[in-house]
Amino acid sequence: VKAGLAVITESIVRFIEVIKTTKAAGIFLALQHASYDLLTEEEYRTFCRPLDLQILAATEGMWFNLIHLHGHNVMFDLVADYPAQVLNWHDTETPPSLADALPRTSMALCGGLRQWETMVRGTPEVVRAEALRAIEATAGRRFILGTGCVTPIVAPTCNLVAARHGVEART
Template structure:
């Protein structure tokens, strides 16, 4: 099987020659130019030969496109720190401009895709990382977004309208630039962030606006539910073929989750305790457990989120090799 066939067989629950596997990471400093990011993504894939490629642009890139300022830090997950956020008061939501996605930061990320696609060839799915509008809104203002949600909902809705419009346009443009699909990440659909009723009002409705722009054109959509106590039942309301979450840190387990989705689940590896902090045999053991939970069906081995940048190479290699030995 080639990689596309393997991914789609996993989604459909059909037999695979081996269980697919995919890991991804940030590339600090390299990710400040289209050429640098493209080179890093292609080199990472050529080194480990994963079954799909998630392009991970510089952290906070949508907020940066609207004027946020971030600086590099020694964060193990490869993210940057915010030093200035463009939304300072509720009325600022109504001043967010509709961005030209071909220019500035967003244009840079599209250019990276145009370079990545020929570097990897047609055999492997390439997915662009797209953040949910409410996640972007939080990055534009910080945690005060939760206060605005309660006290200034009309202002926040006005901002979310613009964010959803631009994000949907950027997602479509990503497909045109060479991506096969998107990795749609929401960081607030969780009990430790918002009541579910609030996520439905301020999150889900705008998520669907973005996804409806690409659902018919994207070959694959991965839904990433970030956090603890996630609202897993929301997956039925998203047009995603693959679902990813921190299955080693929060419920449901990978096996239980696989029984609640129609496509495939992506996970099984704890990116911090095992991938970064463990030994190759620990990685192999988690891969074996993930396959036992799912019977090796409708599953793609991966981590709950980005692989830390200081993860030992031998552990990444162990994840890739484990699917061969477990087949």
């Protein structure tokens, strides 16, 4: 298993070396297995963390690297010290909350909006209210408003605009 993971990691590192030549700002590193539902902390430390750090080391000089913890029951504290600029997880669905997470990492946090319930099926009023709650939870410090994962392409434009208006109302 370790040999296979090392091959995949080396491929990712080579890819990063190529994209650095394009002046890309950074990478979106989705950590699919940093969940207590899938692995123990010991397993993650053994099989994943060293390779995550090798990938992030390859991003040196890039200024916007975002780590996404996918799924529920995430290993937030295990990656809170990773050398990246932004940390994103399904904060509206799984701990920690934005307020609880802020003092546990030096990275900026990205989240606050529910992916489907708010951004796709919600109204602009619901989006603005959720945005304001998230900004208040972090006092607007080291915070990027977003969903806990990707924003679905079917999200209505009016909800995207409402999210922006929520941010602008607090600045």
